[in-house]
Amino acid sequence: MSPVAAMQTPEEAATYWVARRRLGLMSAADHAAFEAWRADPDNAAALAEVDDMVEEVGAIAAFSEVRAMREAALSAAPPRRAPWRAMGAIAASLVAVVLAGTYVANLPEAPSPAAQVGPAVAVQRYVTGVGEQRNVTLADGSTVALNTGSVVEVAYSPARRNIRLLQGQALFQVAHNAARPFVVTAGDRTVTALGTRFDVRLDGQAVKVVLVEGRVAVEPLHLRGVERIAPVLARHTLDPGEELIAAPDERVEVAAADTDQATSWRRGQVIFRDNTIAEAVAEMNRYSDTQLVIDDPRIAQLKISGVFGVTREENFLAALTSFYPIEADKRSPRVTALSWRQENSSS
Numbered sequence: 270m271s272p273v274a275a276m277q278t279p280e281e282a283a284t285y286w287v288a289r290r291r292l293g294l295m296s297a298a299d300h301a302a303f304e305a306w307r308a309d310p311d312n313a314a315a316l317a318e319v320d321d322m323v324e325e326v327g328a329i330a331a332f333s334e335v336r337a338m339r340e341a342a343l344s345a346a347p348p349r350r351a352p353w354r355a356m357g358a359i360a361a362s363l364v365a366v367v368l369a370g371t372y373v374a375n376l377p378e379a380p381s382p383a384a385q386v387g388p389a390v391a392v393q394r395y396v397t398g399v400g401e402q403r404n405v406t407l408a409d410g411s412t413v414a415l416n417t418g419s420v421v422e423v424a425y426s427p428a429r430r431n432i433r434l435l436q437g438q439a440l441f442q443v444a445h446n447a448a449r450p451f452v453v454t455a456g457d458r459t460v461t462a463l464g465t466r467f468d469v470r471l472d473g474q475a476v477k478v479v480l481v482e483g484r485v486a487v488e489p490l491h492l493r494g495v496e497r498i499a500p501v502l503a504r505h506t507l508d509p510g511e512e513l514i515a516a517p518d519e520r521v522e523v524a525a526a527d528t529d530q531a532t533s534w535r536r537g538q539v540i541f542r543d544n545t546i547a548e549a550v551a552e553m554n555r556y557s558d559t560q561l562v563i564d565d566p567r568i569a570q571l572k573i574s575g576v577f578g579v580t581r582e583e584n585f586l587a588a589l590t591s592f593y594p595i596e597a598d599k600r601s602p603r604v605t606a607l608s609w610r611q612e613n614s615s616s
Contacts, residue, residue: 270394270580278315278494279285279309279311279312279314279315279316280315280318280319280494281498282306282312282315283312283315283316283319283320284317284319284498284499286303286306286307286315286316287319287320287489290303290385300580306343307383310591312409314481317319326400339453344359368378373440378514390424390425390426391412391424392422392423392424393422393423393424394414394420394421394423395413395415395420395421395422395423396419396420396421397415397416397418397419397437397559398417398418399417399418399555399556399557400417400556400557400558400579400580401417401418401488402414402416402417402534402535402537403415405421407425407430407444407569408425409424409425409430409444409446409449410444411430411441411442411443411444411451412441412442413440413441413442414439414440414442414535415437415438415439416437416439416440416470416534416555417437417534417555417556417579418435418437418555419434419436419438419439420435420436420437421433421435421436421439422436425448428449429449429450429452430446430449430450430451430452431451431452431454432451432452432454432471433453433454433455434453434454434455434471435471435554436471436532437470437471438468438469438470438471439453439469440466440468440532440535441453441462441465441466441467441469442454442466443462443463443465443466443467443476443483444464445463445464446463446475447463450462450463451465453469454490455469455471455474455476455478456471456476456490456515457472457474457476457489457491457515457519458476458478458487458488458489458490458515458600459487459488459489459490460478460485460486460487461485461486461487461488462483462484462485462486463483463484464483465480465482465483465484465485466481466483467479467480467481467482467483467485467507468481468531468532473517474517475514475515475516475517475569476513476514476574477513477514477515478507478512478513478514479511479512479526479528479531479532480507480508480509480510480512480526481509481511481528481532482509484506484507484508484509485506485507486504486505486506486507487504487505487506487507487513487515488500488503488504488505489503489515489519493519501509505521505523507560507577510525510526510528511523511524511525511526512524512525512526521538525540527540527579530542533576534579537578537579537580538576538577538578538579539552539553539556539577539579540575541573541574541575541576541577542574543572543573544572544573544574544591545569545570545572545573546563546568546569546570546571546572546607547568547569549569549573549585550563551578552605553577553582556579556580556582557582558603559582559583559602559603559604560603560604560605560606561605561606562600562604562605562606562607563605563606563607564606564607564609565607565608565609565611567609568593568595568608568609571593573588573589574586586605589607591612594609594610595607595608595609595610596608596609596610
């Protein structure tokens with residue numbers, strides 16, 4: 270069986286062909302097999318995707334590491350009838366070097382999040398209740414500010430500073446230590462930082478990272494598809510003033526951030542800038558045991574802007590009932606319903 274025939278997906282086969290073509294390892298037989306494989310539309314689409322990924326990272330010819338690997342590959346005599354497992358490993362390493370060779374970053378390579386970090390270390394847990402905020406200074410001088418309803422676990426080892434955000438939101442101010450990466454895991458994302466200030470929020474399985482100062486690299490905890498072969502393709506490096514939102518369906522969006530809004534909770538405030546009332550109500554509910562519920566869908570889409578104290582829900586409620594056709598009905602000690610106000614008609 271040929272190496273390509275043994276591959277499970279078009280993406281894996283495309284990676285194999287991209288590696289061989291770019292490193293000059295194609296024989297006449299390879300060219301014929303490649304053209305036959307590429308005739309399938311699914312294979313052609315996978316090839317275009319992998320090729321585009323490599324092109325986006327940059328030209329590879331100028332890098333001495335890549336040239337050295339090409340020379341080593343050309344001089345190596347592959348075993349006769351090499352099994353796919355060995356050939357797949359070769360292809361994977363070739364493409365990984367091609368991609369990694371063009372990736373320039375100031376961050377050191379950290380161990381895989383799933384890798385062992387050495388002997389078992391003590392885990393410290395920090396928790397805040399609803400409406401509570403807490404500041405924690407860690408052993409290395411880094412600080413963690415926990416927002417309402419948050420849970421953070423800290424497990425420092427000699428080689429790495431590991432943090433897990435299990436629930437809620439936290440703002441990290443990281444003490445610089447190039448030899449000891451500071452890695453925050455939230456949901457299916459890891460955030461690696463040095464000398465950095467950034468905010469991480471976990472809403473269910475959605476993760477939001479806002480970079481205030483410094484530089485961070487955000488990558489998935491579990492690689493899928495071609496990213497398993499070239500992890501650099503899954504990595505997003507943020508600059509100050511940028512945010513990354515990773516949705517539960519694995520979509521990732523990087524955009525300019527409103528850092529003042531994202532960190533306003535540190536001042537005991539929430540800032541709304543043309544947010545829907547549905548979004549504003551959901552945000553205010555994070556800070557109170559008394560929950561606001563919207564009875565009328567027309568209310569949900571109304572827009573609101575303003576600054577409100579996280580402990581002054583009554584001011585937020587007063588704004589809604591004063592400036593919008595909204596009335597509040599206290600259904601129980603812990604539930605207040607918002608409904609469309611019925612104006613009395615005058616005769």
